[in-house]
Amino acid sequence: MDFRDSPEEAEFRSRLRSWLADHNPGLPASSTDDEYWARQAEWHTALYDAGFFGLSWPTRFGGHDLPSVFDVILDDELAAAGAPPRPSLGYLVQGITTHGSDAIQERFLPGLISGQERWCQGFSEPDAGSDLASLRTTATRDGGEYVVDGHKVWTSYSDVADWCFLLARTDPGVAKHKGLSAFALPMDQPGVEQRPLRMINGVTNEFGQVVFDGARVAAENMIGEPGEGWRVAMTIVSHEREPGELGYVARYAKSVKEMERAVGADPGAFRPDQRAQVAWAHVQTEMLRLHVRRRLSERLDGVEHGPGGSIDKLLMTWVEQSVGAAALSVSGARAVLDPDDVALKTYLYSRAQSVMGGTSQIQKNIIATRILGLPTE
């Protein structure tokens, strides 16, 4: 057991640190501001071009074939520099590498990893949230193509995406989990209409909804086999739940640091309970930082696509919501009086963490039955 950097890790850390000293774009926190979402592509490209993105992914697709723990170093240093977190797309990479053919991987992974091609994820629908397998968007075979009709929602980055990682029903005649297939669908076509969603904290650039009306996707763009869609989706959501894949620790650490700076500048202006809330947010964030180290170290034994991500998702949710609560507490009346105050936005955004990527209740169902082995009713 060793939490210290190896010589290679230390060299990487120091190289990254000096690069960040000159290249921190100083974007606002991702959770609170449209400017972040507008400029996220630049940040992705800058990280990628400098050799600091896609660290654990295959070299032939633009990654660096490094152990996953290098992502820990990246997150550490982004947090220390107050830089934006890395773009969260590891779960799409896991989905494509696990289920996509060689041709699919070669066609799509380089653009996804480099940021040259941007992606959104078309899973949830207005009537298919937690019960994802009941989704009604259809993809109907028509010669060498599929024709897609339906309505997706909670689609991150749908306004800028070149491709949609689409889950659609290709066989309505079989059980609901068995009739789904996954596709890489081009967004720039007449049959795709994208509408932004304005979220609880006012941000409009993160989530959208997408209506497909006779949209077309080539049959060769299917990811996995016909009917494999549910398994593809489960691979993706299991990684979408992992803080190690998302890099959110850097975002939480940045928020805690800002709170500590505010309180530390004038300690007498804050009550002991406010200081204790900031300390608790620090404790939670530290726990998650260490938990990610442990999880990514375990990947040295091989990556698993199991239910463990549900534990990590709940821990991450509690951390994000503790940080949000502390921000609200420290800001006090300012949070409700000053429309530009960032604390209210941080707090409001934190409430979504127990819903997105599978609700906390769904995670607890998974932990109870698949990890604890409790009986089902």
Added chain:
Amino acid sequence: MDTRDSPEQAELRRGARRLAAELGPATVAELDDEARALRLAGAVRDAGWLELRDADGSSGGPLASGVDTTILADGLAGAVADVAFAGPTLAADLARRAGAARDDRAGVAYGPDLLGVAVVEETVTTERFEVVDLPVDGSAQAFVLVRKDDGYRLAAVAVDDPEPGGRRATDLTRTTGSVRPGAAVVEIPEQRGLTEDDLTAWAALGLALTSADLVGVMRGVLDLSVAYATDRKQYGVPVGSFQAVQHLLAEARCLLEGSISATLYAGWAVDELAPDEARAAGRVAKAYGARAARTVCETAVQVHGGIGNTWECMVHVFLRRALLSTEWFGDDGAQLERLARERLGVPMLGVPMLGVPGVTDGLP
């Protein structure tokens, strides 16, 4: 960076769990089985587990790492093993840091709030001190510190207790003793004394060990609760098939996993980081673990229903152990207060930090 157990650590972990399961109390009634408890104590002693923090002859450092000690603390607590481990280990570590000879019958005397080792200004104590986790065959004495201009000297006081072998107050698996006001303080000969840094590093070990004990308690009580929820039927089905019960247990599992991650780092930090960084890592693990353990144990009582509120049910043995390990070196509130002070530079005026005068938790 690799937080996995080495092969030796994995073997130590298996060994501790095996021994605790074999010789620990399987039922509340077995707590009174003295022959079993003596076999357990003998096995722990024979394994050399009480000597891990003794000085390595060549380097002067400890024989085994902080990680190794937390692995054992976790393993023993998982089966609420009623054998002294953290207490003697902390005594040995304090003696090593002072450059004093080993004394396997010594414990450590703490202030009444259990935050840290008792410090006396004079040769005679005026406070009552508490000794936690006495060696099972009865501690003749406990360590205290005598404050000097240039640091601290290690000294011994007699442990005075109405019952031979100490008493079991709240925690039914570890013994506590007390030191009477006015007890004679005898400085240990041939020592180099202790600095603030020594005490800070020692407190880091105390925080890591008590956090690891809480991890073990959570692990053990959660296993019991999952088994009970699977077995116990109401409405003709196992109670563990109800979502309301499942969600409580799922949350408990998450709290356990988070505590494990924070505690691994705290244990590693003891010997690998500067004293103040190691202590900060210990505070994080303890603050998180204490809150987690309280919730997990209360969940266990709830999941066991009416039976969970009886003396015969093992759950309260775990809860009681968690309560002592929480208070020992300070509960979550104490850690948060100190983290706020250390990280925000906030003077804690008006907040009692040390509990009583003359007790230090290693803070200047």
